[in-house]
Amino acid sequence: MSLSSAASSPPLVPATPRVGPLLLVDDDPLIAGAARRALRREGIEALVFEDAEAARAAFTARAGRVCAVVIDLRLGDTWGPSLVAAWREHQPGLPVLLTSGDPAGHAACDEVGWPVDFLAKPFRGRALIEKVQALVAAAPVRTTARPA
Numbered sequence: 001m002s003l004s005s006a007a008s009s010p011p012l013v014p015a016t017p018r019v020g021p022l023l024l025v026d027d028d029p030l031i032a033g034a035a036r037r038a039l040r041r042e043g044i045e046a047l048v049f050e051d052a053e054a055a056r057a058a059f060t061a062r063a064g065r066v067c068a069v070v071i072d073l074r075l076g077d078t079w080g081p082s083l084v085a086a087w088r089e090h091q092p093g094l095p096v097l098l099t100s101g102d103p104a105g106h107a108a109c110d111e112v113g114w115p116v117d118f119l120a121k122p123f124r125g126r127a128l129i130e131k132v133q134a135l136v137a138a139a140p141v142r143t144t145a146r147p148a
Contacts, residue, residue, distance in 0.1 A: 006124075008073050018034070018056070021045045021046065021062065021065070021067060021069075022037070022044060022045065022046045022047070022066070022067055022069070022070065022132060022136075023046075023049070023055060023058060023059060023066050023067050023069045023144075024039070024047070024048045024049070024051075024068070024069075024070040024076075025045050025048075025049045025052065025055040025067070025069070025070070025071045025072060025075060025080070025083075026050065026052060026070075026071070026072045026099065027072060027074075027075045027076055028050075028072070029143050031072075031099075031121060031122070032048050032049075032050050033048075034125065035048065035125070035128055036048045037125070038125030038126075038128055039128070039129070039131060039132070041125070042129050044055075044088060044111050044132065047062075049078065051075065051076070052075045052076070052078035052080075052083055055071075055083070056083065057126070058071070059087050063090055064090070064091050064092070066087075066094065066098070067095070067136055067139075068089065068094070068095040068097065068132065068135050068136050068138055068139070069084055069094060069095070069096050069097070070097040070099060070128070070132065071083065071084060071096065071097070071098060071099070072098075072099050072100065073098055073100035073102065073105050073108055073136075074100070075101065076103075080098060081098065081108060081111075081112045081116075084096050084112075084115075085112070085114075090113065093139060094139075095135040095136060095138070095139040096112075096114075096115075096116045096117070096135075096140070097117045097118070097119055097131050097132065097135055098112075098115070098116055098117070098119070099119045099120070099123070100118075100120065100121060100143050101120070101121040101122050102118075105120065106118045107117065107118070111132075112123050116132055117129065117134075117135055123142075
């Protein structure tokens with residue numbers, strides 16, 4: 001089955017209250033760990049990675065089944081938005097939350113060419129949870145159609 005095949009793609013339906021799996025990518029182990037704990041406390045299934053390659057492999061393995069991405073603007077030599085742009089080719093409408101400790105990081109949201117939210121680092125767990133919940137609630141999710 002081709003990832004880009006529209007005929008085999010499940011229909012889009014309104015978002016459900018369930019959140020997960022979420023893909024979180026941050027190369028700072030302290031931020032990644034704190035985010036993982038905050039998400040877990042809220043019952044949000046999160047796959048957390050500290051490098052772009054591991055995140056790329058995880059996304060590929062779960063093609064079409066990631067509810068949202070929280071990603072650092074810069075992951076070493078990798079530009080977070082370019083990684084997400086490739087993922088969005090296979091999963092259009094994938095909700096994205098960019099994070100950055102760079103004060104000018106918010107400007108990247110205007111440059112990516114698709115809707116994205118932003119959260120400045122350092123951030124509190126509650127701020128992350130609120131952004132993730134809003135992001136997922138506002139986006140359609142893929143689901144398998146059930147017979148009537």
